[in-house]
Amino acid sequence: MITEIDINSDLGEGYGNYKAGNDEEVMKYVTTANIACGFHAGDPCIMRKTVELAKRNGVVVGAHPGFPDLMGFGRRKMEISEDDAWCYTIYQVGALKAFLEVAGVELHHVKPHGALYWVLTKDEKLSKVICEAIIKIDPDLPVYWPSPLTEAFPRIATEMGLKAVGELNADTGYTPDGVVAPFREKHAIDLEGVRKRIRQFITEGTVTATNGEVIKKEAQSICAHGDTPNAVDVLKAVRDELKSANISIAPFKKPSSQAKPKSTG
């Protein structure tokens, strides 16, 4: 029986003059923010602003690394090497960690973005080197994952000693395999669908896939995308359903968070 759950959103995904979603509002309704690191989205000024916004709202922060493909918003598969994967992880997570350290905030987790996520559902070699990079940075960093924890990345992460945190997407469909259905459209999300998905997950631990099949779903966090036109309403609906079910809303507890003092750079 779930008694507590985390709510996360991908934030800081603008670039320069471009906005992506209403971070100021969304930040009020989440407990955890996945912040873009400048490769698929985000830039240094947006990273600073989003970190400070998270801190003011008491929201914990994870790194949201992606492919170096701003033009494709990190949603196009790229055939990168293992060395690329390791180095892109250190670079992106390291840059975000610096913003967190100067703000006196601890890095909370890592969540792969877009096509990097899609590649890591299957690619064991890249999964392994990315986990190695994460462990080098901090072995207590959980990895967030929206589809089955039996996929390559979360499985290898678990084998290597990292904690894999399952996510339930409040605003996307799932295939019968439990994989996130591609998500490129910026349409308003059906709120009744969101409420139903949350209720079903809470009561039965399942989701209904895009073909109608009911599949088991393991999750310690609920994800709502920040760049849908009604992201705030989606989050309100999620919180409302959780409250009705007497589930408390709190960030996922990082293994180290009670045992160790904060790293403050």
Next chain:
Amino acid sequence: MITEIDINSDLGEGYGNYKAGNDEEVMKYVTTANIACGFHAGDPCIMRKTVELAKRNGVVVGAHPGFPDLMGFGRRKMEISEDDAWCYTIYQVGALKAFLEVAGVELHHVKPHGALYWVLTKDEKLSKVICEAIIKIDPDLPVYWPSPLTEAFPRIATEMGLKAVGELNADTGYTPDGVVAPFREKHAIDLEGVRKRIRQFITEGTVTATNGEVIKKEAQSICAHGDTPNAVDVLKAVRDELKSANISIAPFKKPSSQAKPKSTG
């Protein structure tokens, strides 16, 4: 009387498939490396490789941040804001620091690159915010500076409690104001000129400017650019002159280096 001096070079300035200088060879002759951080040059894979190369050679590493202008190699002035300057410093230095931390190496200093250096010779507002960013990362980080320490950046750095380390360029001219003469050509450097410059600095503490004027020069480090065609010969000539004068060659001592344990993230 100088008894010990540091030798530094800008390294890791390739990008993707492109090389810039023979880092493997140059690294053998310096005590300190300024590593590009991905804005004007460098990419995550090159940063990793250069950090590991420095470590193997016992060379200490500083961050070499620049303008976000790969096409111009960071050598074109850009009118960035104070927020830009602060955030670009955190991002670039933070990313490099992450590579250093996972390699178990401490960040040693910060040295502004190219047009960012030129802007900071005069711009007090940008100098101040960049120093603030450096202090936030580590207040013991020295800043390297090739022209008079009375210029905006080193002066403000000193006022704010940072150590400003003067540099003597072995391979560029100086204007009568002591400012580095623009350096875009990839020509072989005259070695006898290098030797003379080093001898004059050692014995008289001066350099001769491009107009023939002799000016006072304060320096605790000698810089040789890594991307000249005969960079290794320049460095050999520098070392040879220092040896003849019985000056020992060692990295500049970071204020914290003996008092504090290494920060290993």
Next chain:
Amino acid sequence: MITEIDINSDLGEGYGNYKAGNDEEVMKYVTTANIACGFHAGDPCIMRKTVELAKRNGVVVGAHPGFPDLMGFGRRKMEISEDDAWCYTIYQVGALKAFLEVAGVELHHVKPHGALYWVLTKDEKLSKVICEAIIKIDPDLPVYWPSPLTEAFPRIATEMGLKAVGELNADTGYTPDGVVAPFREKHAIDLEGVRKRIRQFITEGTVTATNGEVIKKEAQSICAHGDTPNAVDVLKAVRDELKSANISIAPFKKPSSQAKPKSTG
């Protein structure tokens, strides 16, 4: 007495997944579109889409080249060389021209963007080489210019045989020198202010500067920025005022447009 006027807007200024303004709606109310060329904004897919949208709406298209600075949206001055300026013009205008040619549409004009515009208000050397590049592409291309035609770029363009088309900005202030007041905020524009500005220009040929001074204004086109939150309302207000004054709304006539057949690549 003005009897006909052009209305232009900067369009196609999104990038990848990012939108900038409601181009579909704005396109219905303008006669001329300035399309970004991939340096400060725009990408190949957005260029294609915007060219096709213009064609469907019978809107003529000019190139809107800027500095290679997506992160700064081309609004930060960069110290580029004369060779850079010439080549960036050929590259950007040439790329857009290719999209126009395959769509069977003629390139109509060139309008420098953002900080490139600001630099060209004064820089005679860069103005000259950019005009040379434009003439090389098509000597009949007018250049659009929002501030006094006595400034460097339009003056040199005129001397070199190009037609300089003055613009009245419907949605920005002017300094007493007639220069466009910096414009970074994405606020809704005061519509009554827009109407007043249009009426004053129509009846008196003047604008009131930000300090209250009344200055003479020469313009054959009215510009409304496409990325203000109420850009469509601004354009409706402009059209309404022009209609009330019996001024017809039509694209500026390119010198060649009647004498020569369309270049259709």
Next chain:
Amino acid sequence: MITEIDINSDLGEGYGNYKAGNDEEVMKYVTTANIACGFHAGDPCIMRKTVELAKRNGVVVGAHPGFPDLMGFGRRKMEISEDDAWCYTIYQVGALKAFLEVAGVELHHVKPHGALYWVLTKDEKLSKVICEAIIKIDPDLPVYWPSPLTEAFPRIATEMGLKAVGELNADTGYTPDGVVAPFREKHAIDLEGVRKRIRQFITEGTVTATNGEVIKKEAQSICAHGDTPNAVDVLKAVRDELKSANISIAPFKKPSSQAKPKSTG
């Protein structure tokens, strides 16, 4: 029996301050240059310079478009859409065409670069849209192709009415399927191997694959990469063998080149 053949090389592949190969020398030994267009390599200034260099040497010029991945030098597969493929082709080829037009030189052909080539060996959908884009620009543009003309891109190009020009690589191996062996190392090429490959092709119309198998090879052009350390020597060896066999060296004749006047924009 071959009596005349073209020699091509990929040139203009530097970026900003970075060089890639000795274009000045290589240009003296080729009849055809494939010039990078700013996505995987090349920038506007290098494009201008390389076009002018080609013109001075009487070398005809083709466009060498690639994936938008400078960091990977266009050698990493990217999952781009059909719209992306069409638009990236128009943009890159269009930009290069503009430099050619202002130099009074006609665009000669198109040759896909690196991973784009690899993808097009099989991908029929992308092959089709890229051919459509090329035809829109100029239906007389041949496409250059180093591996079997039965592969997706040259086959579809031929079906759509474009001329596919087979190439023999002087400096890379071939797999038994006739596909170019991956080529990332910057090593000196064995000149005797080059000579043997050319002689075998001339006399027997075959190449020997990396596994020793002899395969048939159809080619109207010989390609030597410009960024190998001994590119000039490779080209000299190629020319020497051709001369010994009394084969004349001349650019491939574009279908339109005698029937139509040059398009000079």
